[in-house]
Amino acid sequence: MTDLKDHPIVQGYIKNNHFGAMLDMSFEMVDPGNVLYSMQISEKHLATPIAAHGGAVCAMMDATMGVCALSEVIRENHVVSTIEMKISFVVPALVGDVLSGSAVTVKKGSRLIFVEGKIHNQDQKLVATASGTFNSYPSSKAGFRV
16 A cells, blocks of 8 residues: 555645644554554643643644544545544643554545544553544645645
């Protein structure tokens, strides 16, 4: 299988995702519908002297599930946008923690993709769990030229 990360849409996402770069997030596409994300909690992620802001963890979850949904549709030259997301925070992400996010597709329809995600810390403690719904649409509507 060709590495999905080499697809022009994914390369465009990497190039233009300044928000993800600011948060120091990185990802790997294992297979269509299966991705891994990582982010180390540093001072810029904190809401208290020791704990990350929930928005940083939420952003990582949205990215994890979004790229999972994207991996399902890039071969159709489509991209995705988040329609809804429900997240539950289980334990705090602390400064220095290395977070690992994973997501899998629950169901892919003709336009809607349902995804579930989890984020663990380096000790394999569950930090957050979520579900999300994503809309698939032609990449040209998002400014991509493939």
